[in-house]
Amino acid sequence: MAIRQGLLALLSQGPRYGYQLRSEFEASTGAIWPLNIGQVYTTLSRLERDGLVAPGEQDAQGRVVYTITEAGRAEMERWLSTPVARSDRPRDELVVKLAMAVAAGADPRPVIRAQRTATMRALQELTRAMAGAEGPAQRLVLDSMIFQAEAEQRWLDHCEAVLAASPRTQETPEATRSPEPGSGPSPDEEF
């Protein structure tokens, strides 16, 4: 989890209160990763334990300002300079679903089409959100989500083309692709 390092990155800009860290974290990431205030304080106390941040005096309202330490800066820089391993990410349910549909002998094409339409809707929403994005950090986050949705669409198109060409999963010939004469229009139903 990158909450630790995310908080360190914000603290590298100057001392902050816990509630400030929470709202800045959400503003930067476009609230795709909502934090509750409890997570922020738990993380801060661990950072304090590890010597990466130092708390100041409590003020009249009982609030504490946190400051990043030299060790904290080093940790943040180490994190920024280390690439994220793809295997650290969770398995993609869609990939498993499609593989299982094929393995189970079910027709994967309706799965592909339904997903493509759903992902396109999500992509449309992201594109609209982009128009209202505030600041470059939010735009980068939205861009990342747009590129990921785009990659999924391309992969789905690819799957459809590969499955259409594969005799095992092919129910009807693709009329437009098939070079042989007499392969009539495919009778499979559309949505």
Place this chain on the structure above:
Amino acid sequence: MSFDPVVRLADVTRVHGDGPQAVPALRGVSLDVVAGELVAVMGPSGSGKSTLLNLAGGLDAPTSGEVTVEGAPLSGLSARELAALRRRHVGYVFQDLNLIPSLTAAENVMLPRELDGVRARQARSEAAEILAEIGITEPGRFPDELSGGQRQRVAIARALVGERRLILADEPTGALDTPTGDDVLRLLRTRCDAGAAVLLVTHEPRYAAWADRVVFLRDGEIADSTAAPLESAR
């Protein structure tokens, strides 16, 4: 909303060739695009995307079914009337821009208006207005003195000049990089919000996502759409 479409395709079929060699490019497609709407058409190569666009713009005629542009059924028009309608009401933006290299940006935009019989002076002022609106600050430059993104802007200005409300765009982001491609879509979106109807063919999901509605073509039929269907596949 579908009451007054700028372009309507009603049960349109287009077959290339005849007899045993006949290849259906489009089969029973119905689609309306109203003013202010951006519709994207996606689909694999050979799914009929470009055929659909050519039919919508009167560049090709359907084998059966009817295409109506601004209330005029195209099948009832003479070749001359059709040419006039295409010139006055339809703007085309293609991947290979088709800007004339020996004319400046402004002259390229003026050209369709002058062909319409508009006086050079008026055509010039119309061109200056639309070029300024889309952010071309040096309309006296020639196409090869402009960047790819600027050239595409000029091509869009040319498609928009006059009273054209229907914009047909075939892969208008062609070889552009992503930020420049986004700019092109932002521009099309703005024109749409100002009342144009845009039909966009693209294979890039990123650009299709700017549309109000995305239609997926497959084997010449509408396989799916991201909106409550105004159209049906048959």
